[in-house]
Amino acid sequence: MASYEGNPVAKNIKSAPTWSDESANLLKVAPGFVLGTVDAGSTPGFAGNKADGQAALAAGAAELSALQEQLFANSRAGDNRKVLLILQGMDTSGKGGIVRHVVGAVDPQGVSHHAFKAPTEAELRHDFLWRIRKEVPTAGLIGVFDRSHYEDVLIGRVKQLAPPEEIEQRYGQIREFEEELFDDNTTVIKVMLHISAPEQKARLMERLERPDKYWKYNPGDIDERMLWPGYQAAYQTALERTSTAFAPWYVVPANRKWFARLAVQQLLLKALRDMVLTWPAADFDVLAERARLAAS
Amino acid sequence: MASYEGNPVAKNIKSAPTWSDESANLLKVAPGFVLGTVDAGSTPGFAGNKADGQAALAAGAAELSALQEQLFANSRAGDNRKVLLILQGMDTSGKGGIVRHVVGAVDPQGVSHHAFKAPTEAELRHDFLWRIRKEVPTAGLIGVFDRSHYEDVLIGRVKQLAPPEEIEQRYGQIREFEEELFDDNTTVIKVMLHISAPEQKARLMERLERPDKYWKYNPGDIDERMLWPGYQAAYQTALERTSTAFAPWYVVPANRKWFARLAVQQLLLKALRDMVLTWPAADFDVLAERARLAAS
Numbered sequence: 097m098a099s100y101e102g103n104p105v106a107k108n109i110k111s112a113p114t115w116s117d118e119s120a121n122l123l124k125v126a127p128g129f130v131l132g133t134v135d136a137g138s139t140p141g142f143a144g145n146k147a148d149g150q151a152a153l154a155a156g157a158a159e160l161s162a163l164q165e166q167l168f169a170n171s172r173a174g175d176n177r178k179v180l181l182i183l184q185g186m187d188t189s190g191k192g193g194i195v196r197h198v199v200g201a202v203d204p205q206g207v208s209h210h211a212f213k214a215p216t217e218a219e220l221r222h223d224f225l226w227r228i229r230k231e232v233p234t235a236g237l238i239g240v241f242d243r244s245h246y247e248d249v250l251i252g253r254v255k256q257l258a259p260p261e262e263i264e265q266r267y268g269q270i271r272e273f274e275e276e277l278f279d280d281n282t283t284v285i286k287v288m289l290h291i292s293a294p295e296q297k298a299r300l301m302e303r304l305e306r307p308d309k310y311w312k313y314n315p316g317d318i319d320e321r322m323l324w325p326g327y328q329a330a331y332q333t334a335l336e337r338t339s340t341a342f343a344p345w346y347v348v349p350a351n352r353k354w355f356a357r358l359a360v361q362q363l364l365l366k367a368l369r370d371m372v373l374t375w376p377a378a379d380f381d382v383l384a385e386r387a388r389l390a391a392s
Numbered sequence: 393m394a395s396y397e398g399n400p401v402a403k404n405i406k407s408a409p410t411w412s413d414e415s416a417n418l419l420k421v422a423p424g425f426v427l428g429t430v431d432a433g434s435t436p437g438f439a440g441n442k443a444d445g446q447a448a449l450a451a452g453a454a455e456l457s458a459l460q461e462q463l464f465a466n467s468r469a470g471d472n473r474k475v476l477l478i479l480q481g482m483d484t485s486g487k488g489g490i491v492r493h494v495v496g497a498v499d500p501q502g503v504s505h506h507a508f509k510a511p512t513e514a515e516l517r518h519d520f521l522w523r524i525r526k527e528v529p530t531a532g533l534i535g536v537f538d539r540s541h542y543e544d545v546l547i548g549r550v551k552q553l554a555p556p557e558e559i560e561q562r563y564g565q566i567r568e569f570e571e572e573l574f575d576d577n578t579t580v581i582k583v584m585l586h587i588s589a590p591e592q593k594a595r596l597m598e599r600l601e602r603p604d605k606y607w608k609y610n611p612g613d614i615d616e617r618m619l620w621p622g623y624q625a626a627y628q629t630a631l632e633r634t635s636t637a638f639a640p641w642y643v644v645p646a647n648r649k650w651f652a653r654l655a656v657q658q659l660l661l662k663a664l665r666d667m668v669l670t671w672p673a674a675d676f677d678v679l680a681e682r683a684r685l686a687a688s
Contacts, residue, residue, distance in 0.1 A: 169607035196499045203492045204505045204536070211501065240500070297685060304682045310674040311465035318684050378606040386600050388614050389593060 114152060115142060115362040123346040123359060125339040131332045136292040137351040142358065149354040156361050157201035163368035164206040164238055166375065171236025173376035176281040179367050180232060180239040181360070184246050185289030186327060187317045188299035190350050190357075191242050194289070198361045199240055208233040211242040224248040224266065225273050232277060238364065239282075245270060246286075249334050254326040267337040278342035283367045286343060287360055288331060289350035293324050410448060411438060411658040419642040419655060421635040427628045432588040433647040438654065445650040452657045453497035459664035460502040460534055462671060467532025469672035472577040475663050476528060476535040477656070480542050481585030482623060483613045484595035486646050486653075487538050490585070494657045495536055504529040507538040520544040520562065521569050528573060534660065535578075541566060542582075545630050550622040563633040574638035579663045582639060583656055584627060585646035589620050 119141025142149065167177060181199070183191040199207055210231040219227045225245055233239025249266050252258055277284050291299075300321070303313040320327070339345040346363060350356035415437025438445065463473060477495070479487040495503055506527040515523045521541055529535025545562050548554055573580055587595075596617070599609040616623070635641040642659060646652035 169604075172607050192499075192501060195501050199500050200496075202500075203488075204495050204498075204500060204503050205488060205491050205507065205538070207500050209500045242501070297688065300685050301682065304678055304685060307674075308465075308671045310678070311468050311672050313674070313676070313681070315676050315681060315684075318681070318688055321685075321688050375604045376607050378603075378609070380609070380611050382600055382606070385609070385611055385614070386597070388611075389596050389600060389617075392593065392614055392617050 114144075115358065117366060119359075120346070120363055120366055123348055123363075125335045125345040125347055129335060129339070129347075131290070131328060131335060131347065134290055134347055134349060136290050136295060136349050138349045139352060139355045140349065142355065146352070146354045149352075149358045153197070153354070153358045153361055156358075156365055160198075160201050160361060160365055160368070161203060161206075163365070163371075163373060164202045166373040167238075167368065167371065168203075168206050168236035170373060170376050171234075173379060175376070176235045177283070177371060178233045178235055178237050178239065178281065179283045179285065179364065180241065180277065181364060182241045182244045182246070182284065182286045183289065183360075184243065184250070184287065184331075185350065186291060186296055186324075187320060188296050188303075189289035189291045190353050191289060193353055194287075194357060194360050195240060195242060197357050198364070199238065201361075202238055206237055208237045208239040209242070210240070212244055212247065224252075225269065228273075232282065235281075245273070246334055246338075250327060250330045251320075253330045253333070254323050267334070270338050271340055271343075274338070274340065274343035283371075284343040285363050285367055286339075286345045287363065288335065288345060288347045289356055290347050291350045293321075295351045296321060410440075411654065413662060415655075416642070416659055416662055419644055419659075421631045421641040421643055425631060425635070425643075427586070427624060427631060427643065430586055430643055430645060432586050432591060432645045434645045435648060435651045436645065438651065442648070442650045445648075445654045449493070449650070449654045449657055452654075452661055456494075456497050456657060456661055456664070457499060457502075459661070459667075459669060460498045462669040463534075463664065463667065464499075464502050464532035466669060466672050467530075469675060471672070472531045473579070473667060474529045474531055474533050474535065474577065475579045475581065475660065476537065476573065477660060478537045478540045478542070478580065478582045479585065479656075480539065480546070480583065480627075481646065482587060482592055482620075483616060484592050484599075485585035485587045486649050487585060489649055490583075490653060490656050491536055491538060493653050494660070495534065497657075498534055502533055504533045504535040505538070506536070508540055508543065520548075521565065524569075528578065531577075541569070542630055542634075546623060546626045547616075549626045549629070550619050563630070566634050567636055567639075570634070570636065570639035579667075580639040581659050581663055582635075582641045583659065584631065584641060584643045585652055586643050587646045589617075591647045592617060 122140040139149075144152065167179075170177070183194055185191055195209060199209070208231070212227070215227065228245045231239070231241070248258070249263055249270070252266075253263050274284055300313065300317060303309040335345050335347065346359075348356050348359045418436040435445075440448070463475075466473070479490055481487055491505060495505070504527070508523070511523065524541045527535070527537070544554075545559060545566070548562075549559050570580055596609065596613060599605040631641050631643065642655075644652050644655045
């Protein structure tokens with residue numbers, strides 16, 4: 097599939113009022129994808145409005161929680177499967193909102209969340225994947241990375257934090273790393289929350305106008321904003337080179353927060369539904385245990 | 393204050409339909425406390441019924457989430473405060489339910505959860521507090537321990553996993569450790585979820601009767617159940633020796649899950665309210681930043 101904006105077949109898929117597997121495919125990055133053609137304000141694959149989207153999100157929350165519990169239950173019986181959601185996006189693109197409003201529906205015991213900041217000196221002494229490997233989810237969990245190893249080919253590329261030839265090598269290292277995760281029964285879902293530059297401006301302004309939002313603002317955010325075209329180019333390259341069958345990228349238009357949240361929830365739900373989870377059988381003699389308990 | 397069951401003053405405190413600070417005091421372990429006198433089916437400090445309790449829990453969820461966000465915001469501005477909720481209790485006492493239904497209201501980014509299992513061989517090569525120290529929450533977070541270093545004076549004592557003199561030393565080591573946490577701006581809330589032996593039997597039987605609960609059942613649970621009096625005695629000793637001004641124990645009657653959840657939520661809320669949190673001031677020139685942003 098080519099860029100979903102440029103693909104006439106994709107355009108002709110009738111948007112459903114509810115989410116469908118076709119909706120997810122509309123967001124997937126495939127050969128020919130061009131980030132610059134994606135409308136950050138669009139809602140591909142969902143014909144409803146904000147209220148419809150919020151209702152669909154609320155409706156999916158219980159299922160997401162229930163499926164994760166089943167995944168966890170199976171992990172106790174030796175099932176090694178887990179999910180890793182990788183969230184990337186420009187400042188204010190809504191990564192934190194996804195964690196709060198989508199992942200927040202899941203039992204805290206079932207979530208492994210990590211926000212990656214600028215690497216520490218200790219971390220910089222290791223390969224860029226070293227600190228990432230330490231945080232991958234274990235069996236039964238939904239792992240969430242708020243930023244990730246992709247920073248090393250995004251800010252790393254834009255600000256030339258490493259020699260160009262080293263950055264070039266990283267795409268292949270990332271593909272290999274993610275194939276390892278796949279082979280280790282990890283469903284990797286990579287999401288770029290795609291906002292427009294004017295939308296970012298409005299969101300940053302809100303942080304400068306509301307005292308309860310000041311703490312989210314950093315003057316460095318504007319420095320990064322000045323590098324917008326460079327970041328978009330770095331994203332384009334990263335998306336092209338690392339969207340694989342075993343760890344595809346999804347570009348989620350995110351100017352409308354309600355849509356981005358619904359889309360990511362549905363990607364998680366699809367990953368879990370595709371596992372065809374059932375409750376694990378008892379690994380003990382149920383009748384004998386009932387008798388033991390009754391006698392205790 | 394003596395045991396709240398045996399204390400006529402405590403008994404005369406009029407139970408409020410809503411939770412109050414007095415309610416929390418009714419649960420606090422103070423000199424003279426006797427675990428054996430606590431009715432696991434009681435609802436001290438709350439006069440309402442199950443529906444009232446569930447409504448109060450729902451009403452508190454948004455405040456808990458909002459206060460944690462303020463705590464987190466302040467941590468970004470250098471405030472080192474955090475909360476650590478330690479959950480202990482016999483099997484099926486509802487520790488997991490507290491995490492799901494109370495802590496689940498908080499943004500996953502604001503929670504640091506760890507369930508301590510039987511120590512690994514690597515962990516056993518270290519001091520018993522070594523693995524605990526690695527999991528204490530950082531600034532701005534609500535940490536949750538599902539089981540904890542107290543296992544080392546509970547199962548450790550009941551099953552004689554260490555020499556008696558070593559176990560004796562641990563109470564003092566725990567007090568010192570928790571005072572360190574207090575000095576490091578950690579509000580430590582220790583909760584024993586107190587169920588009765590018949591209630592445990594009913595809950596274990598449910599796990600043996602529902603295929604969607606089999607995974608929570610372990611035949612070893614009955615072996616532990618057989619040691620009930622020993623565990624109650626070990627709890628009594630631990631509560632006596634480690635309930636301090638800087639890290640008090642609360643014994644929460646937990647035969648009624650709705651009450652236990654409400655009580656723990658209210659203990660967390662009180663800890664956060666007592667911090668008198670406000671939004672941190674901007675550490676940048678707001679007007680200058682607005683101008684920079686407008687020009688970007």
